[in-house]
Amino acid sequence: MQKSKKINILLIIILISMFIVTPNLLISIQREIGIPIDEKNFNEIINTRPPQESSVYYEPTTGAAYDVYVSGDYAYVADDGSGLAVIDISDPTDPGTPIYEDTIGGAHAFS
Numbered sequence: 001m002q003k004s005k006k007i008n009i010l011l012i013i014i015l016i017s018m019f020i021v022t023p024n025l026l027i028s029i030q031r032e033i034g035i036p037i038d039e040k041n042f043n044e045i046i047n048t049r050p051p052q053e054s055s056v057y058y059e060p061t062t063g064a065a066y067d068v069y070v071s072g073d074y075a076y077v078a079d080d081g082s083g084l085a086v087i088d089i090s091d092p093t094d095p096g097t098p099i100y101e102d103t104i105g106g107a108h109a110f111s
Helices: 002-032
Strands: 067-071 074-078 084-088 099-101
Antiparallel strands (some): 067 074
16 A cells, blocks of 8 residues: 555656646746847848739630640640640730640640
8 A cells, every 4th residue: 555655656746747847947948048149131121011912814715724834934725625725924914815726636634
């Protein structure tokens, strides 16, 4: 009976040290650690304005667009029965008129 009482007291001491003493010790150690902070660059411009709402620009195609592949200034659209639509997107605010290339069957996706 005496042995189990000692074990219970030992377990209580271990639990107290795990949940009270150790975290407090870690916090006090952290407070003593100095973290160097670089000097602020006063010439840096910081934009504090919220981002402006942007508009989505689009160019309708004659078919049903299934997939898009972008490379450089061009968007290639798999446009079902209309074939491959090539759109100049060098000016994103004014995409060019699609130029269509015939495909055998409908154009559905790029692999």
